[in-house]
Amino acid sequence: MTTDTPASTPASSSPLHAAVADDxxxxxxxxxxxxSSRVPLVEAISGYIIDSGGKRLRPLLVLLAARSLGYAGDKHVTLATLIEFMHTSTLLHDDVVDESHLRRGKQTANDAWGNAPSVLVGDFLYSRSFQMMVDVGSMRIMEILSAATCIIAEGEVRQLTNIGNPSVSEDDYFATIQGKTAQLFEAASQTGAIIADATPEQEEALKLYGRYLGLAFQLVDDLLDYQGDADAMGKNVGDDLAEGKxxxxxxxxxxxxxxxxAKLIRQAIRKGGLDQLDAVLEIVRATGALDYTRARAETMAEKALAQLAALPESEFRDTMETLARAAIERQT
Incomplete structure (x- = not known):
């Protein structure tokens, strides 16, 4: 697959993107x-993962945050693109670490090309994103995004070290998903605010909006692993259990x-695999664990919505409200 034509995923025509369609x-x-690269394999793998049907939420946050504060320039486009590259590079690395074969209903890049090319192309995308940060021309944005890459990497390492460990605390779980997922949401909305010369209050509000939205998104992701539809999700129900997460x-x-x-679940986490999937599914339903997880996601979404009071009324703020609600209603 090459990148001769514009990357056009279903996200581009989503109602959530209507307010910033031109952007x-x-x-x-x-x-x-x-x-663009002098190495064809770089373009092939990068294009494959970029075009694989993602929601493009992180670049969407950049565009909405900037436009909600009246930004009229064009550097938010560069910023949104580089953040999508950062996200895509983490997907390539994650699939190698998790030994995944399926993402969004498609064969993973590591399954198609092998682990080494996937890791190296992930490195290319990270490197390209930092080149583009220079083009944005904001030292503050570079500071935030470079710090975010470290926090994201720490979150991934934390998740890796927790695999097979049933003694993880709820606080540790939230620290993990803050790093591996919510941090880039937070950085996207905060840097979108910075590029639009937000007031300190508005910048903080958009930073927290992204954080809580990211937490809500990951909580629902983890919920769907135990009650979602495999065809809709593009991955198998129970994948997290299979990996011992x-x-x-x-x-x-x-x-x-x-x-x-509790003993059965501890054993299932330590062992990994799906031998106990049916029994585990029954327990998480019977104990109200799914309802609890959804309630925590709803709380995070409400916290995200509360931050939007700092923004002027606009179609962009309205879309951010819709996005927060959609995060907890989604089935994929």
Whole structure:
């Protein structure tokens, strides 16, 4: 696959993108331009993962945050693109670490090309994103995004070290998802505010909006692993359990279940695999762990919505409100 045509995923025509449709078209064009490489394999793998049907939420946050504060320039397009590259590079690395074969219903890049090319192309995308940060021309934005890359990497390492460990606390779980998921949401909305010369109050509000939205998004992701539809999600139900990941539904089920139920889940986490999937699914339903996880996601979404009071009324703020609600209603 090459990148001769603009990257056009279903996200581009989503109602959530309508308010910034022209900006998003510019992001798609910039993605194609910036994926140019003298090495054909770099373009092939980069284009494959970029075009694989993602929601493009992180670049959307940049565009909405900037436009909500009246930004009229064009550097938000570069910023949105480089943040999408940062996200895409983490996907390439994650799939190698998780030994994944399927993402969004498609064969993963590592499955198609191998682990080494996927890791190296992920490195290329990270490097390209830092080149583009220079083009944005804001030292403050570079400071925030360079710090975010470290926090994201720490979150991924934290998740890796927690695999197979049923003794993870709820606080540790939230620290993990803050790093590996919410941090880039937070950086996207905060840097979108900075490029629009936000007031300190507005910048803080948009930073927190992104943080809480990212937490809500990941909580629902972890919830769907135990009650989602495999065809809709593009991955298999129980993938987290198969990898031995102690996510919130399992942590809550162990806390509220009987000693026997908690023991079964602990064993399933330590062992990994899907031998106990049916039994685990029954326990997480019976203990109310799924309802609890959804309630925590709803709380995060409400916290995100509360931050929008700092912004002037606009179609962009309205879209951010819709986005926060959509994060907890989604099925994929």
């Amino acid at each position: 998003f078209a510019a992001v798609n064009r910039t993605i194609v331009q910036q994926l 102690p996510t919130l539904p399992l942590l809550r089920a162990m806390e509220k279940g009987t000693p026997e139920q």
